[in-house]
Amino acid sequence: MSKTPTKPLLGGLGCHIPPTDLIQLDPHLLPGGPKPGEVIELTGGSNCGKSSLAQHLIATALLPHTWRGIKIGGCGAVVMLVDCDLHFSILQLENRMQKRIKQCLRLGKDALKKRKLGQQAEENVIVDEEEIRKLLHSDKGSIKNEIISLVKQCLKSLSYLRCTNSTQYAITLLSLEEYMMELNGVSLLVIDSLSAYSWYDRVYRAKSWTKLKDYYNGIFTTVMACIKKYSVVMIATKGILFSRKFWEDDYRDKTRLQTDSKEEGEMKDAEEDMEGVSERELFGNVWSSHVTHRIILSLQHNPTTGSIIGQQTEDSFSERNDTTSSVSNVTPGGSNSIANKSLNSTTSCSDRYMYTAELTANQNKTKLMYAIHEEGIRWQNK
Amino acid sequence: MRLTAGMCPALTQDVIEKLKECNIKNILDFMKTDPEALAMKASISYRDLCSIRRVIIAHSAAFVVRGEDLLKEAITATKVIPTGTAELDRVLGGGVLTGEVVELCGGWGVGKSSLCVTLATHAALHLGLSVLYIDPLNSISALRFTPVIEKLSEDAGTVEEALSRIKVESPADVWGLLKALDLVKQPYLSFGRFNTGGCNRFNSNNPSGKIKLVILDSLASILTPLFIGSTKQELGMINQLAAALKSLACEQEVAILVVNNVVQADYGKRRKRNDMYDEWKPALGRFWESVPHTRLFIQRLPNSIRQHTKELPTSHAQNMQDSMTINISVWKSTRLKQTVSMKAQNPEVNISLF
Numbered sequence: 001m002s003k004t005p006t007k008p009l010l011g012g013l014g015c016h017i018p019p020t021d022l023i024q025l026d027p028h029l030l031p032g033g034p035k036p037g038e039v040i041e042l043t044g045g046s047n048c049g050k051s052s053l054a055q056h057l058i059a060t061a062l063l064p065h066t067w068r069g070i071k072i073g074g075c076g077a078v079v080m081l082v083d084c085d086l087h088f089s090i091l092q093l094e095n096r097m098q099k100r101i102k103q104c105l106r107l108g109k110d111a112l113k114k115r116k117l118g119q120q121a122e123e124n125v126i127v128d129e130e131e132i133r134k135l136l137h138s139d140k141g142s143i144k145n146e147i148i149s150l151v152k153q154c155l156k157s158l159s160y161l162r163c164t165n166s167t168q169y170a171i172t173l174l175s176l177e178e179y180m181m182e183l184n185g186v187s188l189l190v191i192d193s194l195s196a197y198s199w200y201d202r203v204y205r206a207k208s209w210t211k212l213k214d215y216y217n218g219i220f221t222t223v224m225a226c227i228k229k230y231s232v233v234m235i236a237t238k239g240i241l242f243s244r245k246f247w248e249d250d251y252r253d254k255t256r257l258q259t260d261s262k263e264e265g266e267m268k269d270a271e272e273d274m275e276g277v278s279e280r281e282l283f284g285n286v287w288s289s290h291v292t293h294r295i296i297l298s299l300q301h302n303p304t305t306g307s308i309i310g311q312q313t314e315d316s317f318s319e320r321n322d323t324t325s326s327v328s329n330v331t332p333g334g335s336n337s338i339a340n341k342s343l344n345s346t347t348s349c350s351d352r353y354m355y356t357a358e359l360t361a362n363q364n365k366t367k368l369m370y371a372i373h374e375e376g377i378r379w380q381n382k
Numbered sequence: 383m384r385l386t387a388g389m390c391p392a393l394t395q396d397v398i399e400k401l402k403e404c405n406i407k408n409i410l411d412f413m414k415t416d417p418e419a420l421a422m423k424a425s426i427s428y429r430d431l432c433s434i435r436r437v438i439i440a441h442s443a444a445f446v447v448r449g450e451d452l453l454k455e456a457i458t459a460t461k462v463i464p465t466g467t468a469e470l471d472r473v474l475g476g477g478v479l480t481g482e483v484v485e486l487c488g489g490w491g492v493g494k495s496s497l498c499v500t501l502a503t504h505a506a507l508h509l510g511l512s513v514l515y516i517d518p519l520n521s522i523s524a525l526r527f528t529p530v531i532e533k534l535s536e537d538a539g540t541v542e543e544a545l546s547r548i549k550v551e552s553p554a555d556v557w558g559l560l561k562a563l564d565l566v567k568q569p570y571l572s573f574g575r576f577n578t579g580g581c582n583r584f585n586s587n588n589p590s591g592k593i594k595l596v597i598l599d600s601l602a603s604i605l606t607p608l609f610i611g612s613t614k615q616e617l618g619m620i621n622q623l624a625a626a627l628k629s630l631a632c633e634q635e636v637a638i639l640v641v642n643n644v645v646q647a648d649y650g651k652r653r654k655r656n657d658m659y660d661e662w663k664p665a666l667g668r669f670w671e672s673v674p675h676t677r678l679f680i681q682r683l684p685n686s687i688r689q690h691t692k693e694l695p696t697s698h699a700q701n702m703q704d705s706m707t708i709n710i711s712v713w714k715s716t717r718l719k720q721t722v723s724m725k726a727q728n729p730e731v732n733i734s735l736f
Contacts, residue, residue, distance in 0.1 A: 203618025
């Protein structure tokens with residue numbers, strides 16, 4: 001073999017940095033953390049918080065574990081995001097991460113106060129008391145700047161890949177190995193919406209559903225091999241493409257799979273539980289057999305018709321821009337009022353839309369509820 | 383995508399023939415195969431295969447952007463386009479954001495097009511933006527603009543100059559639509575309609591020819607003809623169009639406003655008793671449902687229905703004479719979700735149109 005092609009080989013063997021642990025990724029949803037090589041699938045209908053949950057997990061993965069003596073609870077990992085739905089907003093992610101740090105800072109402050117009064121403080125917030133005191137002695141402006149630069153630092157370990165068509169999507173997935181070598185130490189791969197191009201693929205690439213599965217099987221065999229080889233945790237969101245009825249009809253017509261009535265009955269039962277979520281795998285058996293955690297998300301209607309606490313939470317963009325009347329640039333950083341507002345918002349959980357996440361892993365089912373807040377997702381205790 | 387000779391110096395006709403023997407006909411087949419195994423099977427040098435692979439990746443795969451650079455780019459490029467109505471701006475969190483696809487949906491004759499005309503005029507006149515107004519129904523006319531313009535206090539010259547910044551396209555089908563969207567990619571657009579000497583002078587002083595706002599009136603009317611064929615064909619088309627719209631929005635940093643109808647069909651899904659939005663659903667099916675970043679639902683308020691329920695509920699002429707009040711609520715948003723509490727998550731505004 002000649003000399004030039006040995007570069008990727010050596011890259012694969014020698015220079016590969018083992019990825020960071022993601023045990024802290026989400027103690028509520030994934031107690032014990034995802035193990036390297038595991039695949040987490042987020043499914044659900046439109047507007048049920050798939051991308052939000054994915055973004056929350058990205059933020060956790062990017063943030064450091066501790067910062068200036070305060071426990072942030074992140075993983076400090078290198079994340080690769082393949083964005084096919086084009087719904088990702090970096091400004092939103094930045095905003096969320098900043099809010100999250102500010103919240104931790106506030107918790108740290110409270111814990112310090114408690115400690116001063118001789119009460120039992122929450123141990124897990126404070127890692128190094130001296131460091132926090134030093135930080136709190138500096139003025140507000142410099143703390144703010146430090147937070148901004150910390151977020152920027154974290155964003156350095158995010159690699160963003162935007163796929164704008166089906167071919168690009170397929171080739172990007174097939175060349176994951178090359179990306180993994182280029183971006184050393186990736187520990188989390190997020191694909192926002194596997195299903196972004198499935199209809200296009202179905203119509204223009206595959207003549208039938210079975211062919212489409214073959215097509216996806218081909219792609220995911222490569223992807224999964226790469227995930228295993230580089231010990232990456234993969235999170236993928238997947239939209240629901242069709243209702244049960246339509247899908248079943250089509251399935252019967254096109255593939256003529258012999259489904260005996262018993263099996264079909266089971267299928268119906270399973271589906272009724274999930275309100276039209278089709279359990280049959282569109283992406284082929286390679287994908288479904290590698291999924292270790294399947295999380296089904298749904299929007300809970302109106303949990304409690306609680307009172308609404310004022311106008312405490314406005315959108316960040318309006319905060320940034322409410323004085324400008326014409327087209328204006330979005331500036332990062334947020335305003336001072338955010339801190340106060342977030343304080344209020346901690347009390348207003350009951351006013352928010354609740355989302356449910358049903359996790360299926362190792363044949364165990366758990367159901368969790370969460371609300372989406374400015375700084376990310378907050379799990380609700382039952 | 384086919385493998386063609388000359389894509390890469392290593393990819394000669396000879397190599398293509400050898401690959402064909404191994405059942406590799408297109409780029410995807412090639413990318414799926416492990417180069418080491420292929421090198422042995424097809425007796426092509428591993429080095430060549432790797433360089434072909436690299437060329438394909440460079441050409442077709444996504445480009446890696448560091449989060450930090452992405453943020454820098456977003457800060458400089460993202461703009462908020464206010465809608466001109468304070469209440470709507472509040473609901474949208476400042477206005478329409480570039481890089482986003484916003485959907486306006488509502489029944490027939492509730493004022494979707496009127497709202498679009500108002501937005502286009504506001505953007506062109508007060509913000510000095512170039513607007514692409516795609517109108518497949520050919521429903522836009524001078525008459526439609528008249529009531530909006532009449533309310534303005536600006537002098538005729540300014541208004542005319544502003545209107546010249548609104549480019550109206552009326553594509554006949556989806557392909558026409560895709561072609562019309564290509565206009566957005568042009569760095570500068572010369573507008574033919576009011577191309578007087580004065581206008582040219584102005585434009586050269588203020589080269590704001592790049593389109594920043596695209597309004598696509600009645601998407602459903604353009605896609606409905608496809609329903610006649612197979613549903614799958616149509617869904618494939620929707621998928622393609624959705625990808626085209628969204629990539630256009632983020633690559634060219636434009637805001638796209640799409641008008642959609644609402645239907646009562648529930649896509650075969652068993653309806654639940656307490657469905658959140660009664661029976662109305664956006665048209666174009668389940669796949670399209672998740673495409674826009676933000677979805678606004680428009681309803682006409684009862685008091686204004688009284689004015690219009692004579693014989694012609696959708697009559698444009700009537701809409702123009704008396705102002706009407708519409709109610710706008712947010713159905714879906716990727717941006718507003720986590721920041722807004724329940725009351726404000728489904729915020730509603732009532733605004734008056736002319």
